[in-house]
Amino acid sequence: MTSVSPDLRKEQLKPVRRKGFFPTLGKQWQLVLMSVPIFLYVLFFNYYPMYFWVTAFQDYKPKLGVLGSKWVGWKNFEWLFSRADFINSIRNTLAMSVINLVFGTVSAVLLAVLLNEVKNRKFKRTVQTVTYLPHFLSMVIVVGMAQNIFASNGAVNELLMGLGLVREPVFFLGEGKYFWWLVGVINVWKEVGWGTIIYISAMTAIDPCLYEAAAIDGAGRFQRILHVTLPGIKSTFVILLIMNIGHLMEAGFEIQYLLGSSVVMDWSQTIDIFVLKYGISKQQYGVATAAGMFKSVVAIILLVAANLTAKKLDEDTLI
């Protein structure tokens, strides 16, 4: 490692002559061609819609268009933040996101670690397949099942009553205080297997020598998990965490929309549902855009903050 041939050194020391843009383009035209669709996709679906952000400051009417609609300044935002149910929906969105993030991450890491310790390949494969199958189910079906399971005469209540833990059925679906947790539990059931895949693949990248060395040093199973497996997936964990924090303002939409009902409205309505209800159904497109804009701004702030924190902690970061 220390001795480098003088020739190579010379080569490296030569000043790098920057080639012009066009020669580079000529050389890499295949790469450029390949990125064109992606570039167009981002342009049309991510940048072009931003033009319509101006409608957040308008009383937007589709038949008048962006140029013909009336400008109203900050009125849409004022209206949003004057409504208790919008404030509620911010709270619900964040609460359910955090619950989903914590439950989802913890359960996925836990299951991945457990699976990693299983030596019987057949058993490991079976468990993996069974746990990630629900990911492919439509939320409509999952919620339909949950409604049956958690109904007053559903399996969970039968179990609780049979064990004598409660005297009358718990009204899981109709009491606001249960709603967030119900969403968390359903999401874990649906996504836990899917979540483990990336951690398991990170674990397979850990050098087996490390386990052997630890074993020779007298580390037991738990110590190997603690000192080899977990540190081995730390960077994956941090990257995923940062990405998920960027999505904190999206607590999901389908599950709350399907599982919610008017009696639990105060706990189930997320920002997305609020936007649908007032922005789309009531044709207040300006309000819908304003809420969307608010969401994006908060998401960017969260993402940058999480990234900075990770940098401070000297971890791998996303940007």
Added chain:
Amino acid sequence: MKKLVASMLVLAMLVSMVSLLPIAASADALEPITLTVFRGDPGDQPTDDNKIYKLIEEKFGVKFQFEYLAGDLDEKLGMMIAGEDYPDLFDGGNSADLIISNGALINLLDYVSPEKTPRLWAHIEPQKARLIDKDEDGNDVLYIIPNYGLPDGPQIALSVGGPAFFLQKQVLADAGYPDVKNLTIDQYFDLIEGFLANHPTNADGTPYTGFAILCEDWRHFCLINPVQHLMGRPNDGEVLIDVSTNDFHTETFIDKPYAKAYYKKLNEEFHKGLINKDTFVMNYDQYIAALSSGTILGMFDQAWDFGGATSALNDAKMYENTYVALGPVYPDDVEGKPEGWTIEEHYLNGSLPNVRRGFGISVKCECPERIVAMWEEMMSDEWQIIFNWGIKDEDYYVENGRLLMTEEQYAQLNDANWKLANKAEGFFQSSPKKQGWIMNDITLEDGTVITEGNCWEPGNQNEIVLGLMNDYDKEFLGHYGYSKWADFVNPPIDLAPYGEAWQIDYTPVDVEHQDFCDIQDRMLPELIMCDPAEFDAKWDAFVAEIGPSAKAFEDYMQEHVLIEAQKVLGK
């Protein structure tokens, strides 16, 4: 000579070609087109070989491509409006006001007139004061020809098609067929309690539920509408209107003292176990499934809202589990009754044009003349028979000038799959149509004569409704000495000049109305389930919270009830 023959031939060919030209041109006018159709309610696609659509295609060169509603109507319409993505034929369902106010529909008066479309004009003429509006510039506008409610001849009220408190027939049978005219709301629940005491479960051991309340989305009328009926008014939506006053005094009823009695009663019944908690989180499919299982003894609803369950119960021959519509009211001394108000049961109203409901033609349609011309042709007696009754000797037969069906043919009308292949419901339900009595003799193409005095709809034809009734129902009616189901309630009263207030377009106060509804949807179930000791305090909190939005809605409705009434009464 040869030359002459040849030139004659050429000439003949030329002449025949020229004479072919106009034919080619007229065939051009009937160039086959496919119309896109949106229906603001759920439904199923017809089969490809549906016989009525085939007939329409042959005669008019028109095919339809249906899109039915899936999910929430207002959301769907909001998306369509945002993208100006309109079908040719546009039925906005109960939210047609949204598409009208966003300029999605064309003014039909540009195409419909006494000269151009005599049949359509004759159809709307009697109710034109109600149907034709003024736009912002003061021009006459008609966006939608009502899909229902423009019948010929005197009103037919064989059964309750709208709101009522429904009760399973076996409950009345078990109680020994008591007189249920002018029932009080307490007596209604007493009947259910009495039945439950004797029969807590059905034959399979499934427990009965005393009373169900559907609260989902726009169908929350099952929760929030009953009070006006208990006060003795037909359906005015969410307001109570005093028709005896000149100014049609209009108020929201849900926040008034007389509403408290009903929800207090529900609270009482909840604690007696008649109402199941799950009813408040049930969606429409689950509700229909529960009704179809025959274990729900009673509910407040509108008959058309659970037609699927009624068919299912009839199909399964569970006649004792089908429902009879009753009209309970408050006792005359109900607390908080407005001064001078007398409570008299009126669940049935005069026939009402279903204003602004049905197909409109969208601004994106390229051939509005052709659609209107088609409707005009379809308003002919022959086409109306085809749509309502079907094909002669396949779906119905004629005897002595009467339109009749065999038991089998009538049963097909309850068979959803059969209808997808043999009825054109997707199109006809939202199109202008004749209802009520056939007012003149009709001679069909094959010379068969249908005499006046038949009904346009099979479901109203005496020989069918009474003649083909199942034995259980016959016997049931026999115990009461009634001839029809509508005899369980008072005969219809005259329609108020403003129509029915639920039809009034409230899009200008949409947000306030949403709040008004949200508060009810959220707090009324709480009130019904709460500890009786807390009921009064919770009721006061409810009244206080709903106050502002109720006031905004009430003021708007008062103003517009008067405007609607003025249209009919004149200045």
